[in-house]
Amino acid sequence: MTKQDLIVKALEQYTTCDVSDALIKLKYRNGGFLSGLTMWSPHRQEGATKIVGPAYTVQYVPLDDPRPKHPTHYIDSVPHGSVVFVSAPAKTPNAVYGGLMSTRARALGAVGSVIDGRFRDLQEQRDLQYPIFARDVGTAPPAELLKVVAVNVPVKLQTDEQDMTIHPGDYIVADINGVVVLPQDLAEQALPSMVKQVEADAKMQVAIEGGMSFAEASKKFRG
Numbered sequence: 344m345t346k347q348d349l350i351v352k353a354l355e356q357y358t359t360c361d362v363s364d365a366l367i368k369l370k371y372r373n374g375g376f377l378s379g380l381t382m383w384s385p386h387r388q389e390g391a392t393k394i395v396g397p398a399y400t401v402q403y404v405p406l407d408d409p410r411p412k413h414p415t416h417y418i419d420s421v422p423h424g425s426v427v428f429v430s431a432p433a434k435t436p437n438a439v440y441g442g443l444m445s446t447r448a449r450a451l452g453a454v455g456s457v458i459d460g461r462f463r464d465l466q467e468q469r470d471l472q473y474p475i476f477a478r479d480v481g482t483a484p485p486a487e488l489l490k491v492v493a494v495n496v497p498v499k500l501q502t503d504e505q506d507m508t509i510h511p512g513d514y515i516v517a518d519i520n521g522v523v524v525l526p527q528d529l530a531e532q533a534l535p536s537m538v539k540q541v542e543a544d545a546k547m548q549v550a551i552e553g554g555m556s557f558a559e560a561s562k563k564f565r566g
Contacts (some may be wrong), residue, residue, distance in 0.1 A: 348424075348489070350531070350534070351397070351447050354534070358520060359450070359516050361537045362423045362523045363375055363376055363523055365552040366525065369536070373505060374523065377509075377522045377524055378505055378521075379504070380503045381476060382518070383436060383462070383475045383477055384474060386473075392405075392518065392519070395516050397422075397511075397514060397515070398428050398513045399408075399428065399497045401430065403431040403432065403489040403492075405483065413490075415554065418447045419437075419447065419451075421455055422453075424452055425452075426454055426455055426456065427456040428515060431485070431502060432489065434514065435485070436483070437438075437485045438460075438461040438485065438527070441462065441464045442464030445467075445471055448472065455473065456473070459501050460478055460501065461481035462475060463480060463481050463482055463484075474517070495511040507524065510527070523563070526529050529537060543565050544564075547563075
C-alpha cells in the first residue's frame with residue numbers, strides 16, 4: 344500500500360468531527376470544514392454513509408473566461424479511490440454534475456463526489472447508491488453558462504462565509520455532519536491527535552453516563 348492508501352485507511356475510522364477537532368489543534372482554520380455542502384445521496388442527511396479519499400478537482404468558470412475549455416472530459420480521468428470535487432461559480436442556477444457522471448466515476452473507482460454548486464438527476468444518483476455531497480439540486484445542464492478549464496488544480500470554496508482552498512490530493516472526508524478537507528501535508532500530524540481525542544471522548548462518555556459532570560470528565564480525560 345502507498346502512504347496515501349494507509350492514510351485513507353486510517354481516516355476511515357473517524358468522523359468529520361474527529362478530523363476537525365484534530366485540525367483545530369493544529370490551528371488549521373475552521374477545522375477544515377467546508378460550509379454549505381451536505382449529503383444528498385444515497386440519502387438526504389441520514390445514515391452511515393462516509394467517503395474518504397484524495398481530491399480530484401474540477402474547475403468550472405463562466406463562458407467568457409479567456410482560458411480555453413479543457414480538451415477532454417474530466418470524468419474519464421477520475422483516479423481510482425478519489426473523491427471528485429467539482430467547483431462551480433457561486434450562485435450558478437444550472438447544475439454542473441449529473442447521473443451519467445456518477446455512473447462513469449463509480450466505474451472508475453471513485454468513492455463519491457462533492458459538488459460545490461448544484462447537481463441533478465437525484466433519483467438516478469440514489470439508484471446508483473453513489474455518495475453525493477453538494478450545495479443544492481437543479482435541473483438544467485451547465486453548457487449555456489459554464490465550461491471546464493482545468494482539472495487537478497487548486498479551487499476555492501465558492502462561499503463568502505470562508506476563505507478555503509482545496510488542493511488536488513488533499514484528503515476529503517464527508518459524512519452526515521458535513522464535508523472536511525484535510526491538507527495532505529497535515530494528515531500525518533492530525534491522525535495521532537484523532538486517536539487520542541476519540542479515546543478520551545469514549546472514556547468521558549462512560550464517566551458522564553455514570554454520573555460525573557461534564558466539566559470534571561473533561562478535566563480528567565482531556566486534560
